[in-house]
Each structure stands twice: as structure tokens, then as C-alpha cells.
Amino acid sequence: MEYYHVFTKGLEKGLLFHDDCDFIYGMNLIPRCLKSADARALAFCLMDNHVHFVLEGSMEKCKRFMTSYKRALLSFLNRWRKRNISETMVPGIVRVDNTDNLLTVIAYVLRNPIAAGINYLPQDYLWSSASAYFRLGGATHDDSCRRISFLSFREKKKYFKDFHGYPTLWTMDKNGMILPENYVEVKEVEKLFFSVRRYLHRLATNKEMEINLTMMQNIRMNDTDLRKEAAKVCMDTFGTTSVDILDYRQKLLICKILRKRLGAGSRQLGRIMHLDPANIKSLL
Numbered sequence: 521m522e523y524y525h526v527f528t529k530g531l532e533k534g535l536l537f538h539d540d541c542d543f544i545y546g547m548n549l550i551p552r553c554l555k556s557a558d559a560r561a562l563a564f565c566l567m568d569n570h571v572h573f574v575l576e577g578s579m580e581k582c583k584r585f586m587t588s589y590k591r592a593l594l595s596f597l598n599r600w601r602k603r604n605i606s607e608t609m610v611p612g613i614v615r616v617d618n619t620d621n622l623l624t625v626i627a628y629v630l631r632n633p634i635a636a637g638i639n640y641l642p643q644d645y646l647w648s649s650a651s652a653y654f655r656l657g658g659a660t661h662d663d664s665c666r667r668i669s670f671l672s673f674r675e676k677k678k679y680f681k682d683f684h685g686y687p688t689l690w691t692m693d694k695n696g697m698i699l700p701e702n703y704v705e706v707k708e709v710e711k712l713f714f715s716v717r718r719y720l721h722r723l724a725t726n727k728e729m730e731i732n733l734t735m736m737q738n739i740r741m742n743d744t745d746l747r748k749e750a751a752k753v754c755m756d757t758f759g760t761t762s763v764d765i766l767d768y769r770q771k772l773l774i775c776k777i778l779r780k781r782l783g784a785g786s787r788q789l790g791r792i793m794h795l796d797p798a799n800i801k802s803l804l
Contacts, residue, residue: 522615523562523574524582525625528590529610529782530570536593536609537568543647544697545596546571548680549589551703555685557585561704562622562712565632565648572629574622576705579613586611610745610782623712627722642723652701653709654716664694746784746792753777763793775800 537543546566550573554561559577571589575582590609616622633645642650669688671679679696680686690702713719751761753774763771775789786804790797 521576522578523576523622524579525614525616525629526573526575526582526586527612528570528586529612530567531609532781535568536570536597537566537647540695542597544679544695546593547647547700548686548696548698549592549596551686551698553585553588553592554703556588557581559585561649562709563626563629563649563704564700565629565645565650567632567636567647572632574616574626574629576708579615582613583611586613619712623718623722624725626709626712627719627725631723631726646697649700649704649706652699652704652706653713654719665691665699666694667691668698743788743791746778746782746788749782750774750778750792768795771795772800772803776804779804 537546543566550561550564557577559575559581561573561575563574565572573585575585577585590611594609614625616625630642630648630650633640633642633648638645642648643653644651667688668676668686668690675696679692686698687702690698692698710719713722750763754763754766755761757773757777758766758770760766763774766774771793772795775784775793775795778784778789778792784792786797786801789795789800793800
């Protein structure tokens with residue numbers, strides 16, 4: 521079995537999710553994209569400006585999931601919420617190569633709200649899978665939850681927009697959010713942690729710096745998107761979107777900024793900034 525930590529870099533200026541309606545759509549989108557990519561989710565967390573998933577499947581399937589999720593989310597925001605995300609959702613993917621690292625990454629993902637300064641327990645954060653694990657009788661929500669089979673066509677249209685392919689036995693909360701335990705591999709995660717004590721110990725262990733470094737090393741952006749980011753940095757720094765009019769030192773400064781923010785490599789920076797990659801590598 522292969523496991524991957526799939527994520528997007530946090531937007532610096534805009535937000536993916538402005539309100540509960542945005543988050544609910546983002547939550548309900550997850551099982552759709554898992555099915556289309558033939559991948560499985562062990563854990564996830566949606567933050568307002570970025571997302572994290574711990575997936576089981578080949579790298580190809582996990583990349584397919586992230587591509588599908590990004591495309592569908594941006595389409596929803598444009599079509600239904602009438603807003604465009606000006607910044608690029610930069611994806612990253614890191615293979616998790618052993619069980620210990622897998623437990624660390626799952627805990628890191630579920631700890632994200634705490635790292636962002638939210639002052640309550642991870643299982644009370646609505647927009648993650650944390651509420652699904654090690655719960656008494658498997659129950660995570662109250663009696664207001666309903667099966668999808670009980671919804672009218674109008675309600676399905678309201679909650680799920682243009683998609684109606686969810687299993688009818690799945691349950692959703694009173695706001696139309698499909699509960700994560702319907703599609704997350706809860707039993708597999710509980711088996712990996714073995715006990716609630718071990719699970720809580722991992723949640724209490726701060727590994728943010730270690731994992732953030734690994735994430736930055738595995739963010740990849742294509743040349744077209746990196747050129748757009750370079751143009752934005754040029755405008756913010758030098759008042760122009762053209763890298764061609766910059767002098768050598770100015771170009772190197774842009775390279776340093778892109779390297780720090782996006783983890784861009786010297787070869788790619790050389791193509792974008794029209795510099796010798798060897799010089800970039802030696803100076804950065």
C-alpha cells in the first residue's frame with residue numbers, strides 16, 4: 521500500500537472558504553473526487569486558505585484526486601459564489617514511507633486548526649475528519665442527522681448542487697454536510713494508532729516545523745504558473761510585471777523570493793528568469 525500527504529500551499533492574500541456554505545461544499549466534494557480518482561482518505565483538514573489530505577493509493581491516483589478537487593472547487597467558487605481565486609492553488613504531494621511517519625502526518629493534519637490558533641479540540645473542528653476516530657459507538661453527531669435517502673430532490677439540489685451520486689445510506693448533518701465517517705477509512709486509522717491513548721499522544725506532539733519543511737521541499741508549480749507568480753513578485757517589488765527589464769541582482773532577488781515561498785528549483789528558476797541555473801544554485 522502507498523500513502524501520500526497531499527496538500528495545497530496556503531494562499532497569501534485570498535481565501536478558498538469564506539463561510540460555512542463554502543466549507544460544506546468543500547467537504548462534500550471530497551468523496552466525489554475520491555471515487556473518481558479511485559483513492560481512499562485516511563484523514564483530511566480544510567483550512568480557510570489551504571487543504572490537507574492523507575490518502576491511500578498510487579501517486580497517479582492521489583494526484584488525480586487533487587487535480588479533480590482543485591478544478592471542482594474553483595469551478596464552484598466561480599459559478600455559484602461569483603468569485604475568482606486570483607492566486608494559484610499550488611499543490612504538493614509527499615510519499616509517507618513508513619507507519620511511524622504515517623501516524624505523524626495524520627496527527628499533523630488533524631492538528632492544523634490548533635496550529636492556526638483555534639482554541640478548541642481538533643474533534644470539534646467541523647471541517648476535518650477528526651470527529652470520526654475513537655468515538656463511543658461510532659456516533660459523532662446528534663439526532664438531527666439524516667440519511668441522504670430521506671432527502672427530496674429539491675433538498676439534494678440545495679445541498680449538493682449538480683451532483684446526486686452519493687450513496688443513499690450515507691448520513692448528513694442538519695446543514696447538508698455529509699459526515700466524514702461515511703467515506704474516511706476510520707477503522708484503518710484506529711488500527712494504525714492501536715489505542716486512543718496513542719492517538720491522543722500523537723495529537724499532542726508538535727511536529728509542525730519538521731513536516732512544514734518536508735512540504736515546502738515537495739511543492740511543485742509548472743512553468744506557466746511560476747511565471748505568473750514571478751510577475752506578481754516583480755510588480756510588488758519593482759513596480760513592473762516584466763522580468764526581462766530587471767538587472768542581474770534584481771532577478772536574483774526574485775529567485776530568492778520564489779525559492780523561499782514556493783521551493784522552486786534552480787533549473788526552473790533559470791528558465792523563468794533567463795539566468796544560468798548553475799549561477800542561481802551557487803548563489804541561493
